[in-house]
Amino acid sequence: xxxxxxxxxxxxxxxxxxxxxxxxxxxxxxxxxxxxxxxxxxxxxxxxxxxxxxxxxxxxxxxxxxxxxxxxxxxxxxxxxxxxxxxxxxxxxxxxxxxxxxxxxxxxxxxxxxxxxxxxxxxxxxxxxxxxxxxxxxxxxxxxxxxxxxxxxxxxxxxxxxxxxxxxxxxxxxxxxxxxxxxxxxxxxxxxxxxxxxxxxxxxxxxxxxxxxxxxxxxxxxxxxxxxxxxxxxxxxxxxxxxxxxxxxxxxxxxxxxxxxxxxxxxxxxxxxxxxxxxxxxxxxxxxxxxxxxxxxxxxxxxxxxxxxxxxxxxxxxxxxxxxxxxxxxxxxxxxxxxxxxxxxxxxxxxxxxxxxxxx
Amino acid sequence: xxxxxxxxxxxxxxxxxxxxxxxxxxxxxxxxxxxxxxxxxxxxxxxxxxxxxxxxxxxxxxxxxxxxxxxxxxxxxxxxxxxxxxxxxxxxxxxxxxxxxxxxxxxxxxxxx
Numbered sequence: 143x144x145x146x147x148x149x150x151x152x153x154x155x156x157x158x159x160x161x162x163x164x165x166x167x168x169x170x171x172x173x174x175x176x177x178x179x180x181x182x183x184x185x186x187x188x189x190x191x192x193x194x195x196x197x198x199x200x201x202x203x204x205x206x207x208x209x210x211x212x213x214x215x216x217x218x219x220x221x222x223x224x225x226x227x228x229x230x231x232x233x234x235x236x237x238x239x240x241x242x243x244x245x246x247x248x249x250x251x252x253x254x255x256x257x258x259x260x261x262x263x264x265x266x267x268x269x270x271x272x273x274x275x276x277x278x279x280x281x282x283x284x285x286x287x288x289x290x291x292x293x294x295x296x297x298x299x300x301x302x303x304x305x306x307x308x309x310x311x312x313x314x315x316x317x318x319x320x321x322x323x324x325x326x327x328x329x330x331x332x333x334x335x336x337x338x339x340x341x342x343x344x345x346x347x348x349x350x351x352x353x354x355x356x357x358x359x360x361x362x363x364x365x366x367x368x369x370x371x372x373x374x375x376x377x378x379x380x381x382x383x384x385x386x387x388x389x390x391x392x393x394x395x396x397x398x399x400x401x402x403x404x405x406x407x408x409x410x411x412x413x414x415x416x417x418x419x420x421x422x423x424x425x426x427x428x429x430x431x432x433x434x435x436x437x438x439x440x441x442x443x444x445x446x447x448x449x450x451x452x453x454x455x456x457x458x459x460x461x462x463x464x465x466x467x468x469x470x471x472x473x474x475x476x477x478x479x480x481x482x483x484x485x486x487x488x489x490x491x492x493x494x495x496x497x498x499x500x501x502x
Numbered sequence: 503x504x505x506x507x508x509x510x511x512x513x514x515x516x517x518x519x520x521x522x523x524x525x526x527x528x529x530x531x532x533x534x535x536x537x538x539x540x541x542x543x544x545x546x547x548x549x550x551x552x553x554x555x556x557x558x559x560x561x562x563x564x565x566x567x568x569x570x571x572x573x574x575x576x577x578x579x580x581x582x583x584x585x586x587x588x589x590x591x592x593x594x595x596x597x598x599x600x601x602x603x604x605x606x607x608x609x610x611x612x613x614x615x
Binding site: 321322323324326327330344345346347348349350353354357360361443445446449456458 | 520521522523524528529530531532562563564565566567568569571596597599600603607
């Protein structure tokens with residue numbers, strides 16, 4: 143017989159019915175304790191979710207998209223529709239996105255819809271939806287890469303990938319760095335390799351615009367006490383017009399509600415021109431033309447948006463447009479106007495024209 | 503000064519094909535990093551031997567304005583716009599407008615005392 147140093151019999155040598163019964167009883171007890179712990183933990187998790195988001199939603203509201211679903215072409219109705227989606231979810235209702243009546247759809251609207259139904263805006267609301275009845279609009283949506291970011295019921299077949307959508311996020315997902323060169327390059331390569339047979343797969347002006355847009359989002363889009371804001375970038379290939387349509391969306395506070403911008407410029411303009419107070423459309427125009435220095439008190443700042451505008455004036459990019467809060471600026475036609483409904487964030491849209499050597 | 507005496511700097515070959523943001527804290531291959539690791543040392547070498555620094559911008563995916571301003575504007579803020587403007591030669595066949603853009607950043611830079 144073996145003895146442990148303290149004089150007790152070593153456990154492994156104890157055999158017999160009594161010991162086996164003891165082990166069985168202990169195992170039953172431990173299993174019960176584990177179950178109790180698991181159910182308690184689950185209960186706590188559910189309680190935490192309910193205290194954050196409230197009870198699970200029962201009611202679903204159907205929201206109908208406008209016939210012309212385009213931020214640049216029909217901004218007032220489209221922004222109103224997107225805002226409705228967010229406010230419905232915030233009122234603890236599920237959302238059914240009805241795209242059936244859509245006849246015209248543009249790439250900027252697809253990216254904006256995806257950004258809108260992001261989990262940050264939707265909370266616990268469930269989002270479902272359908273596709274346009276009109277065949278061309280349906281095909282546009284299905285080829286746009288939208289389906290890759292949402293769950294689809296069976297039977298959906300993408301005929302051809304004509305678009306690419308990339309998302310960068312913060313919060314519970316990780317940011318590696320503020321400027322994702324590889325994301326910018328992926329979008330550009332997708333466009334150039336499909337639209338041209340040219341092996342040179344760069345488009346420096348678009349790379350520059352994407353880079354500046356990412357940096358603006360990370361440096362200015364979040365509110366004073368908020369974490370970094372996510373962004374969506376997309377490209378869609380318009381074969382008929384031989385153009386690549388780029389969209390960059392951040393759902394931050396928007397240029398004109400950026401705390402630094404508001405503090406620095408709003409008061410200055412209020413004091414300086416009480417009789418003709420410039421609205422956000424006027425401010426956007428000044429921003430395009432480089433007449434508003436950066437709020438960052440460091441030399442050499444504030445070249446981002448004026449640089450994009452210069453690319454458009456020189457026709458290196460086409461139809462450069464910006465929606466920021468309640469202002470829309472279209473550089474190519476020099477049109478700046480106020481919108482009926484403000485967009486929560488900033489949208490940049492531009493096109494790149496490809497000529498000659500077509501592959502598609 | 504003879505053309506053969508120029509000191510060469512090719513950004514795509516010696517630094518990166520995908521230039522990044524302004525500051526190191528904003529991502530990789532920043533203008534600040536380029537200025538510290540390549541542009542300033544080469545500029546100093548060129549000026550010490552009395553030659554011109556030839557910067558070739560071809561072959562990169564593109565240049566964000568922040569990157570260019572931080573690198574070239576930063577150099578001009580340190581050594582003076584006229585000195586930098588005189589000692590640097592720029593070429594970019596891919597995107598010729600970049601040369602004027604950089605010259606503007608150099609000229610508009612103010613020396614930090």
